[in-house]
Amino acid sequence: MSFGRPPGIEAFSGEPPALGSFPLDHAGECKAFMLEYLKCLRDNKGNNGLCRHHSKAYLQCRMDKGLMTPDDMRNLGFEPDPSDKT
Amino acid sequence: MLSRHLIALPKKVPNAQWIYQPRDSNILLCGAHQSLCSSAGLAAKRNISRYNRIPLPSQACRSMASASAPSGSTKGSNSSSAYYLAAAIVGLIGVTYAAVPLYRIFCARTGYNGTPLTDASKFTRDRLRPKEESRRIKVTFASNTSDSLQWSFKPEMREVRVLPGETALTFYKAKNKSKEDIIGIATYNVTPLKAAPYFNKIQCFCFEEQQLRAGEEVDMPVFFFIDPDFADDPWMKDVNTITLSYTFFDAKYASHLIQPGYHDQQQKGTSGKPIITQGPSLGSLTTEAA
Numbered sequence: 001m002s003f004g005r006p007p008g009i010e011a012f013s014g015e016p017p018a019l020g021s022f023p024l025d026h027a028g029e030c031k032a033f034m035l036e037y038l039k040c041l042r043d044n045k046g047n048n049g050l051c052r053h054h055s056k057a058y059l060q061c062r063m064d065k066g067l068m069t070p071d072d073m074r075n076l077g078f079e080p081d082p083s084d085k086t
Numbered sequence: 087m088l089s090r091h092l093i094a095l096p097k098k099v100p101n102a103q104w105i106y107q108p109r110d111s112n113i114l115l116c117g118a119h120q121s122l123c124s125s126a127g128l129a130a131k132r133n134i135s136r137y138n139r140i141p142l143p144s145q146a147c148r149s150m151a152s153a154s155a156p157s158g159s160t161k162g163s164n165s166s167s168a169y170y171l172a173a174a175i176v177g178l179i180g181v182t183y184a185a186v187p188l189y190r191i192f193c194a195r196t197g198y199n200g201t202p203l204t205d206a207s208k209f210t211r212d213r214l215r216p217k218e219e220s221r222r223i224k225v226t227f228a229s230n231t232s233d234s235l236q237w238s239f240k241p242e243m244r245e246v247r248v249l250p251g252e253t254a255l256t257f258y259k260a261k262n263k264s265k266e267d268i269i270g271i272a273t274y275n276v277t278p279l280k281a282a283p284y285f286n287k288i289q290c291f292c293f294e295e296q297q298l299r300a301g302e303e304v305d306m307p308v309f310f311f312i313d314p315d316f317a318d319d320p321w322m323k324d325v326n327t328i329t330l331s332y333t334f335f336d337a338k339y340a341s342h343l344i345q346p347g348y349h350d351q352q353q354k355g356t357s358g359k360p361i362i363t364q365g366p367s368l369g370s371l372t373t374e375a376a
Binding site for chain 2: 021022024025026028031034037038041042045046047048049052055058059068074075076077078
C-alpha cells in the first residue's frame with residue numbers, strides 16, 4: 001500500500017477515534033496520580049481491576065485542572081463510590 | 087463508371103449492378119463496391135475486352151461486396167466498439183482512483199485489517215461494565231517513531247491485564263531530543279487483526295498535532311476498553327493478548343494525517359452520550375505551559 005510513494009510522505013493506517021484527544025499535560029500537573037497508578041500496576045502484576053481507583057483519580061485530576069472535559073464518571077466506565085454524592 | 091461501350095445490359099434485368107469478370111479468371115468483382123469498381127473500372131477502361139460484364143441483382147452484389155471487403159456498416163460497428171473500449175478503460179482508471187477513499191471507509195466501518203472502530207454508539211454507558219466472569223486479556227503496548235522524528239517515544243508500562251468492558255488507562259512517555267520545537271502526529275494499530283473491532287479507545291493522543299518544545303518530556307495517556315462482546319465471540323477464544331502499537335511522525339511530512347474538524351469537536355456529556363474533549367489550539371499550549 002505504501003509502494004511507489006515519494007520518500008518524504010509517511011504511511012497512513014487506522015482511523016481517528018471519534019471522541020477526541022487528551023490535551024498534553026505539559027506542566028505535569030497530574031503526574032503524581034500517574035506515578036501512583038503505575039506503582040499499583042507494578043505491585044499487582046498488571047491487574048487493572050485492582051488499580052482502577054488510581055486511574056479514576058488521574059482522570060478526576062485532569063478534569064479539575066482543565067485538561068479534560070468534565071464528565072460523569074459513569075460515562076467513563078467507573079462506578080461512583082457509595083460515599084460520593086451523585 | 088464505365089463507358090457505355092461495354093457489353094450491353096439486357097433490358098429485362100431491373101436494378102442490377104454490374105459484375106465484372108476478367109476473362110482469364112473466375113474472380114467476380116462486384117460493381118457495387120467503389121474501390122473494386124474503380125480499379126476494375128480503370129482496368130476496364132484500359133482493357134475493356136479483358137472483362138465480361140455480367141448483370142446481377144443488387145442484393146447479391148451487396149453481399150459479395152461485404153464478403154470481399156468491409157462495408158460502411160461494419161466500419162461503423164468497429165468504431166462504436168472502440169468507443170466502448172475507451173469508455174471502459176477510462177471507467178476503470180476512475181475506479182482505481184476511487185478505491186483509496188472507499189477502502190478507508192470500508193476499513194473504518196468493519197474494522198478490517200486491524201483498523202480500530204470509531205463508531206460513537208459503542209461508547210454508551212452500558213457497554214462500559216466489566217464482565218467479571220471472563221478471563222483477563224493481556225494488552226501489551228508497542229511504540230515506533232519515524233526516522234525523521236527526533237523523539238524518544240516509549241510506553242510507560244509494557245502490559246495491562248483487563249477484563250472485557252473494563253476501562254483502562256495507560257501512558258506513553260515522549261521526549262523531544264532535538265534543539266527545536268517539533269510537532270508530531272501519531273497513528274495506531276491493533277493486533278491481532280481480528281480483535282481490532284473490539285478494541286475501543288475513548289480518548290488518546292493520536293491524529294492530532296502534539297507539539298513538544300526542545301528537550302521537553304511529557305506523558306501521554308490512552309484511555310481504552312475492550313468491548314464486552316469480545317467474551318461471547320467464539321473467534322476470540324484463542325486471543326489472550328492484544329497489542330496496541332503507536333507510531334509517531336513528524337507533522338511536516340504527515341500533515342495529511344490530521345483529520346479536519348477533529349480538533350474542535352466537543353459534545354456535552356449527557357447520560358449515554360460520549361464525551362469529546364476540545365483539544366487546545368497551539369497558541370494556548372504555550373501559554374498553558376508557561
